[in-house]
Amino acid sequence: MNAAKEWKNFSLEQLQACREELEQEYAGYVKQNLKLNMSRGKPAGTQLDLCNGALETLSSYTTADGLDARNYGVLDGLPEVKKLFSDLLDIPAEKIIVGGNSSLNLMYDTMVRCLLFGTRGNTPWSKLGKVKFLCPSPGYDRHFAICEELGIEMITVPMREDGPDMELVEKLAAEDDSVKGIWCVPLYSNPQGICYSPKTVERLGAMKAAPDFRIFWDNAYGVHHIYSEEKLADIFAACEKGGHPDRVFYFFSTSKITFPGAGVAILAASPDNVAEIKKHMGIQTIGYDKLNQLRTLQFLKNADGVRAHMRKMAAELKPKFDIVLNTLQSELGGTGLAQWTSPKGGYFVAIDTLDNCAKATLELAKQAGVTMTGAGATFPYHRDPRDRNIRIAPTYPTADELQTAIRLFCVCVKLAGVRKLIAEKQ
Amino acid sequence: MNAAKEWKNFSLEQLQACREELEQEYAGYVKQNLKLNMSRGKPAGTQLDLCNGALETLSSYTTADGLDARNYGVLDGLPEVKKLFSDLLDIPAEKIIVGGNSSLNLMYDTMVRCLLFGTRGNTPWSKLGKVKFLCPSPGYDRHFAICEELGIEMITVPMREDGPDMELVEKLAAEDDSVKGIWCVPLYSNPQGICYSPKTVERLGAMKAAPDFRIFWDNAYGVHHIYSEEKLADIFAACEKGGHPDRVFYFFSTSKITFPGAGVAILAASPDNVAEIKKHMGIQTIGYDKLNQLRTLQFLKNADGVRAHMRKMAAELKPKFDIVLNTLQSELGGTGLAQWTSPKGGYFVAIDTLDNCAKATLELAKQAGVTMTGAGATFPYHRDPRDRNIRIAPTYPTADELQTAIRLFCVCVKLAGVRKLIAEKQ
Numbered sequence: 001m002n003a004a005k006e007w008k009n010f011s012l013e014q015l016q017a018c019r020e021e022l023e024q025e026y027a028g029y030v031k032q033n034l035k036l037n038m039s040r041g042k043p044a045g046t047q048l049d050l051c052n053g054a055l056e057t058l059s060s061y062t063t064a065d066g067l068d069a070r071n072y073g074v075l076d077g078l079p080e081v082k083k084l085f086s087d088l089l090d091i092p093a094e095k096i097i098v099g100g101n102s103s104l105n106l107m108y109d110t111m112v113r114c115l116l117f118g119t120r121g122n123t124p125w126s127k128l129g130k131v132k133f134l135c136p137s138p139g140y141d142r143h144f145a146i147c148e149e150l151g152i153e154m155i156t157v158p159m160r161e162d163g164p165d166m167e168l169v170e171k172l173a174a175e176d177d178s179v180k181g182i183w184c185v186p187l188y189s190n191p192q193g194i195c196y197s198p199k200t201v202e203r204l205g206a207m208k209a210a211p212d213f214r215i216f217w218d219n220a221y222g223v224h225h226i227y228s229e230e231k232l233a234d235i236f237a238a239c240e241k242g243g244h245p246d247r248v249f250y251f252f253s254t255s256k257i258t259f260p261g262a263g264v265a266i267l268a269a270s271p272d273n274v275a276e277i278k279k280h281m282g283i284q285t286i287g288y289d290k291l292n293q294l295r296t297l298q299f300l301k302n303a304d305g306v307r308a309h310m311r312k313m314a315a316e317l318k319p320k321f322d323i324v325l326n327t328l329q330s331e332l333g334g335t336g337l338a339q340w341t342s343p344k345g346g347y348f349v350a351i352d353t354l355d356n357c358a359k360a361t362l363e364l365a366k367q368a369g370v371t372m373t374g375a376g377a378t379f380p381y382h383r384d385p386r387d388r389n390i391r392i393a394p395t396y397p398t399a400d401e402l403q404t405a406i407r408l409f410c411v412c413v414k415l416a417g418v419r420k421l422i423a424e425k426q
Numbered sequence: 427m428n429a430a431k432e433w434k435n436f437s438l439e440q441l442q443a444c445r446e447e448l449e450q451e452y453a454g455y456v457k458q459n460l461k462l463n464m465s466r467g468k469p470a471g472t473q474l475d476l477c478n479g480a481l482e483t484l485s486s487y488t489t490a491d492g493l494d495a496r497n498y499g500v501l502d503g504l505p506e507v508k509k510l511f512s513d514l515l516d517i518p519a520e521k522i523i524v525g526g527n528s529s530l531n532l533m534y535d536t537m538v539r540c541l542l543f544g545t546r547g548n549t550p551w552s553k554l555g556k557v558k559f560l561c562p563s564p565g566y567d568r569h570f571a572i573c574e575e576l577g578i579e580m581i582t583v584p585m586r587e588d589g590p591d592m593e594l595v596e597k598l599a600a601e602d603d604s605v606k607g608i609w610c611v612p613l614y615s616n617p618q619g620i621c622y623s624p625k626t627v628e629r630l631g632a633m634k635a636a637p638d639f640r641i642f643w644d645n646a647y648g649v650h651h652i653y654s655e656e657k658l659a660d661i662f663a664a665c666e667k668g669g670h671p672d673r674v675f676y677f678f679s680t681s682k683i684t685f686p687g688a689g690v691a692i693l694a695a696s697p698d699n700v701a702e703i704k705k706h707m708g709i710q711t712i713g714y715d716k717l718n719q720l721r722t723l724q725f726l727k728n729a730d731g732v733r734a735h736m737r738k739m740a741a742e743l744k745p746k747f748d749i750v751l752n753t754l755q756s757e758l759g760g761t762g763l764a765q766w767t768s769p770k771g772g773y774f775v776a777i778d779t780l781d782n783c784a785k786a787t788l789e790l791a792k793q794a795g796v797t798m799t800g801a802g803a804t805f806p807y808h809r810d811p812r813d814r815n816i817r818i819a820p821t822y823p824t825a826d827e828l829q830t831a832i833r834l835f836c837v838c839v840k841l842a843g844v845r846k847l848i849a850e851k852q
Contacts, residue, residue: 042498045497055483055496055717057481057483058481068474070474070477070686071471071685071687072466072686072687101526101715102712102713104710104711105710108709109710115542116576126552145709146709149709150542259496259497259717260496261497261499261712261713261716262495280575283571283572284535285531285534287528288687289526289527289718292688292718
């Protein structure tokens with residue numbers, strides 16, 4: 001990178017000239033009355049069309065065991081559906097509970113069970129004076145919302161290239177018994193697309209922590225490859241090796257494989273955890289929707305079927321990620337006004353503006369008709385300490401809309417940045 | 427009734443002769459190696475066949491509002507689905523939240539929210555020293571299991587012909603601020619098939635109670651008429667009239683209209699309650715399965731469609747209820763060994779044996795291969811104070827199986843009864 005070209009090294013006059021040009025360009029966008037949305041990780045209709053087979057009539061409501069799936073029975077999921085997820089994720093079937101349509105719901109309920117009942121004989125978290133969770137950030141706003149709702153204190157842990165800052169994680173978990181867990185999106189993390197390295201996974205399994213410390217392992221993008229197929233080390237093996245077989249609650253769903261909100265979610269955990277969870281789950285419900293489990297299975301067929309389907313999804317998504325990454329590079333590359341990640345899969349691109357420029361950037365985008373995830377959303381309590389992280393969700397708009405939106409977004413990043421640099425020089 | 431024919435008035439010799447005959451009859455059943463199940467309120471396959479239309483391909487995934495139901499969005503249910511339930515149950519749509527596949531799950535989650543967050547500004551129940559619930563009994567075992575799981579003390583309230591003993595309910599609710607709610611199955615109650623009278627409904631709405639006292643109104647059998655269409659007074663109107671508009675949490679589902687576990691459940695409450703619930707629910711999930719909402723709507727069409735469908739269900743169920751009620755009458759009528767209810771709808775018949783004979787009766791049935799709901803299950807903590815109540819669930823077996831099972835059951839009732847009478851006389 002040519003440091004001379006970085007805008008922070010521009011003279012006041014150069015910056016003022018840039019600003020004037022950018023203000024004009026921005027005004028041009030405002031006039032277009034755009035209405036574009038890059039706020040949520042929402043598939044586009046064209047992606048969903050690839051899944052329309054899952055809308056079709058069930059060819060059979062009889063399970064592999066000969067049960068009538070239309071009727072009551074089977075709390076923890078049909079064996080053939082467990083097998084699909086077992087093969088796909090390399091998790092033994094006996095560790096798997098197949099739930100309803102929402103992995104978020106399984107996470108929330110799991111946290112509530114820890115609060116109300118404790119886990120594996122430990123004190124219910126609601127009976128402790130304080131419960132803290134480690135929150136690698138930037139992270140997923142809905143994870144943080146669960147903690148906030150339930151009064152769990154969140155500790156921000158920075159993300160590195162290979163996962164959370166493990167030195168800090170280890171220190172916090174070892175020193176403070178009230179630290180009861182950590183949120184992880186280990187593959188193509190939300191929002192940066194970071195993949196946890198084998199070393200990170202190993203350290204999470206081995207580290208010293210409270211006996212009821214739990215890793216909430218939200219493998220939301222576990223098969224959502226785009227540019228390459230990144231591998232994730234086995235968190236169960238790591239925890240077993242570390243002597244903490246009950247440490248993981250593992251979540252996955254087909255919400256972004258088949259249909260958001262009409263897919264199938266799973267929770268995986270050690271057999272002892274599974275037994276404990278089922279005991280409580282059996283009071284909460286008679287069972288989840290087995291017909292939807294069969295419907296999803298009928299469409300996806302097996303683990304190879306999922307992989308083949310996800311390659312079609314990747315072909316659909318790659319052009320959109322190309323647009324975002326190419327435009328960021330052409331518009332912001334070398335300016336020093338922003339840094340961003342280049343994810344190999346998942347649903348998001350994360351960008352860091354200059355310090356204290358995220359809110360201003362998003363406000364500019366909003367005024368010009370582009371809705372994005374709110375500033376701070378990727379941090380606990382919506383507080384981005386440096387006000388710089390922005391999540392870009394490229395999947396929902398069409399390619400044309402996305403091209404427009406991301407160009408405009410770059411103008412906003414530059415305009416907010418140049419305004420800040422000018423203010424600093426004056 | 428001819429009191430002289432009641433077995434308690436038989437001489438010891440008469441009783442011993444009866445016992446001998448019954449022991450022989452019972453032994454004949456045991457030899458048959460029967461395997462029959464009257465334990466749960468589970469529809470038969472023939473009933474479910476009436477619903478196979480709900481398995482068919484969705485004709486459209488676009489909602490009345492023009493939304494793509496395959497995608498994320500809409501926490502509280504599709505407007506057209508709310509309208510169906512609104513028309514069917516005469517509840518304004520703004521009071522309705524459409525949930526997932528399980529009303530039990532909605533009840534459990536509602537109770538958990540009261541524990542963790544309190545309701546309408548009142549102290550969270552988990553922060554109170556003690557929380558008590560009124561449990562009209564015999565009642566639904568899964569309601570009682572929720573209380574037991576969550577550490578809520580259950581107070582048994584006897585059922586009368588027109589609902590719970592309201593004098594006792596009013597007294598307990600007025601005198602004790604820690605009494606926070608009551609479980610009600612107001613139409614064709616589980617297991618007796620009792621319908622709450624308008625006066626009972628009025629008194630529930632008007633009575634003095636803690637500000638956060640809540641009626642968990644599980645209208646599970648609200649449209650499940652068999653012999654006649656009983657009417658249920660409007661609990662919302664009663665509570666509003668009584669000055670307690672937030673007092674009701676109303677539950678309903680299509681689990682026994684379409685498919686158990688693959689239907690659609692709703693929660694209805696005052697607009698203030700709904701706003702509060704949605705705030706928490708929005709942290710727990712992004713949304714319930716809208717495609718299943720549309721699928722259910724496509725099959726049922728509208729409120730009249732539900733009513734027409736339920737008449738077909740009634741035609742399917744009536745012969746089974748006839749078998750149970752006629753056999754009870756012919757085998758036990760006049761013996762004084764049992765009393766039972768004659769429900770006009772719902773899923774169950776409840777029978778009271780002589781005191782201290784329910785467990786013995788069910789043990790005899792079990793030894794002869796007929797599984798029934800466990801003794802005591804219809805009471806809090808599984809404790810039937812008089813050990814006499816038994817729930818008969820006639821829906822699942824075929825008519826032939828049911829005829830055999832209920833005849834055998836009557837033999838068991840008589841055998842347990844005559845053994846007791848003999849023991850008393852000796």
